[in-house]
Amino acid sequence: MSERIFIGVAWPYADGPLHLGHIAGAYLPADIFARYHRIKGNEVLMVSGSDQHGTPITIKAEQEGKKPGEIAAMYHQQFLDSWQKLGISFDLFTNTGTTNHAEVTHDIFLTLLDKGYIYRDTVSQPYCPRCQRFLPDRYIEGTCPYCQSAGARGDQCDDCGKPLNPVELVDPRCRLCSTTPEFRDSEHFFLKLSAFQDRLSDWVSDKTYWRPNVYNLTQRYLKEGLRDRAITRDIDWGVSVPLEGFEKKRIYVWFEAVIGYLSAAKEWAKLSGDGEKWRSFWQGEVKIYNFIGKDNIPFHTLIWPAMLEGYGGLNLPYDVPANEFLTIEGRKLSTSRNWAVWLPDYLSRYEPDPLRYFLSINMPEAGDTDFSWREFVRRNNDELVATYGNLVNRVLTFVYKNFNGGVPTYDDIDTSGNELIGKCDAVFIAMDNLLSQCHFKQALKMAMTIAHEANRYLDEKSPWKIIKEDRQAAADSLYVALTVISRLKTMLYPFLPFSSQKLHELLGFEGNIEDDGWQFHSPLPGQKLLPPEPLFSKLDEELVEEETARLGHTFS
Ligand SMILES: [Zn+2]
Numbered sequence: 442m443s444e445r446i447f448i449g450v451a452w453p454y455a456d457g458p459l460h461l462g463h464i465a466g467a468y469l470p471a472d473i474f475a476r477y478h479r480i481k482g483n484e485v486l487m488v489s490g491s492d493q494h495g496t497p498i499t500i501k502a503e504q505e506g507k508k509p510g511e512i513a514a515m516y517h518q519q520f521l522d523s524w525q526k527l528g529i530s531f532d533l534f535t536n537t538g539t540t541n542h543a544e545v546t547h548d549i550f551l552t553l554l555d556k557g558y559i560y561r562d563t564v565s566q567p568y569c570p571r572c573q574r575f576l577p578d579r580y581i582e583g584t585c586p587y588c589q590s591a592g593a594r595g596d597q598c599d600d601c602g603k604p605l606n607p608v609e610l611v612d613p614r615c616r617l618c619s620t621t622p623e624f625r626d627s628e629h630f631f632l633k634l635s636a637f638q639d640r641l642s643d644w645v646s647d648k649t650y651w652r653p654n655v656y657n658l659t660q661r662y663l664k665e666g667l668r669d670r671a672i673t674r675d676i677d678w679g680v681s682v683p684l685e686g687f688e689k690k691r692i693y694v695w696f697e698a699v700i701g702y703l704s705a706a707k708e709w710a711k712l713s714g715d716g717e718k719w720r721s722f723w724q725g726e727v728k729i730y731n732f733i734g735k736d737n738i739p740f741h742t743l744i745w746p747a748m749l750e751g752y753g754g755l756n757l758p759y760d761v762p763a764n765e766f767l768t769i770e771g772r773k774l775s776t777s778r779n780w781a782v783w784l785p786d787y788l789s790r791y792e793p794d795p796l797r798y799f800l801s802i803n804m805p806e807a808g809d810t811d812f813s814w815r816e817f818v819r820r821n822n823d824e825l826v827a828t829y830g831n832l833v834n835r836v837l838t839f840v841y842k843n844f845n846g847g848v849p850t851y852d853d854i855d856t857s858g859n860e861l862i863g864k865c866d867a868v869f870i871a872m873d874n875l876l877s878q879c880h881f882k883q884a885l886k887m888a889m890t891i892a893h894e895a896n897r898y899l900d901e902k903s904p905w906k907i908i909k910e911d912r913q914a915a916a917d918s919l920y921v922a923l924t925v926i927s928r929l930k931t932m933l934y935p936f937l938p939f940s941s942q943k944l945h946e947l948l949g950f951e952g953n954i955e956d957d958g959w960q961f962h963s964p965l966p967g968q969k970l971l972p973p974e975p976l977f978s979k980l981d982e983e984l985v986e987e988e989t990a991r992l993g994h995t996f997s
């Protein structure tokens with residue numbers, strides 16, 4: 442029976458390009474999962490969008506003399522382009538600047554207010570007397586009280602990573618004019634998270650199938666006790682507060698961005714022509730998955746579930762498979778220091794599947810992992826090209842040339858051939874299990890063992906040597922190899938969609954590989970092959986030095 446799967450992926454801030462940390466953290470695993478479920482014939486809705494609000498964008502806009510909306514629109518376009526080139530197959534990638542998103546946010550805000558889960562309180566906020574404005578988060582700077590770094594912000598010190606409150610800053614100053622701020626009272630709305638302590642503890646208690654990092658961190662927050670959080674800000678860029686007297690305030694970005702999962706589903710439904718269709722992905726028999734980086738865990742395992750619980754009538758997440766971080770050449774990724782590999786940059790020079798392969802086989806599922814150009818080239822050349830690509834290429838080229846461009850007719854498949862095909866079937870079942878539980882790295886490793894085994898089998902059978910004496914024996918072993926290759930294209934499809942589609946066509950199958958389903962179709966004897974082409978290209982070792990030298994320099 443087909444399942445219904447909703448995949449909500451973290452909303453990237455539209456204040457800069459995407460980098461490999463984003464991709465390894467959330468977008469690639471989400472896409473692998475979506476493709477796996479789609480090829481299985483399940484109903485999938487995968488959504489996300491660019492987060493157009495928040496102070497990083499207003500600050501970037503001020504620095505560049507642009508409007509926040511212009512910055513957000515520019516990066517939104519760039520994101521769409523990157524998804525297309527990398528094959529991240531969203532059903533809808535929208536943004537938080539839409540009227541629909543504001544309406545859904547207002548509905549949740551007002552419902553929670555009405556039910557007593559949102560309340561007003563007065564707080565003391567930094568205020569710049571010269572600019573005559575409040576200074577939220579990044580608009581106030583000073584010296585970090587923990588590490589004495591001079592450039593700490595009102596919400597965090599980038600040098601030591603400590604989250605901060607504006608009052609903690611030593612020598613605080615306004616980011617815009619350097620005036621020393623004063624503190625003034627300001628009325629804000631608060632989400633009454635404390636009211637959900639027991640309900641969320643109950644809800645989390647049976648989520649032992651979550652990844653240990655996600656489960657343990659969530660339990661730790663619960664043990665510390667949930668505290669109410671301010672959900673409005675004294676800024677003028679963001680979703681408005683739908684109440685009189687609050688025209689100069691906006692809903693805080695963390696509160697409204699998570700609502701994007703729901704608003705995007707509603708937008709998708711409207712675009713599909715059936716405005717009520719979103720319900721089948723939010724109510725009843727549906728599993729909701731949120732793919733995010735580890736820095737977002739409490740927002741998705743506690744805060745958003747609390748909002749949903751308070752609102753009522755909607756499903757809470759089934760799983761939140763958060764990944765750990767990707768380091769670059771052994772160092773923590775830093776966008777401000779340009780210690781990052783930018784996705785548009787990568788895609789302008791290289792193919793998408795080698796990156797998808799590297800980030801999958803090296804996915805930071807259970808701990809941080811590292812990206813280095815040397816390792817990227819090694820995995821491309823030794824694993825994609827030499828193991829999988831070479832298997833495909835030598836078989837297709839030899840068969841094409843010696844059997845009139847078609848699949849040979851087999852006579853007798855011997856024990857070792859049957860064993861290899863049997864292993865394929867066993868790995869296929871194991872992969873099914875692993876993929877459904879979001880263990881992507883291990884699933885890919887298993888598929889690659891089949892490519893290894895098939896190479897060994899061919900070396901042993903040597904059809905290229907025996908074809909002159911025993912054409913039928915050569916045909917038999919090549920038929921086994923073609924059968925295995927045909928299975929590999931399906932097993933590897935969620936990870937390597939571009940090369941799997943290409944192999945699908947090279948083998949003489951028609952249409953979209955996804956429509957063939959998560960099952961094996963052996964090539965039929967006599968089936969016409971397309972003229973063979975290599976699936977992957979070897980990368981030049983020299984690029985390691987060139988690419989590594991770009992790190993840490995100004996990005997333009
Ligand atoms: Zn610090």
Ligand SMILES: [Zn+2]
Pocket residue numbers: 569570571572573615616617618619620
């Ligand atoms: Zn100022």
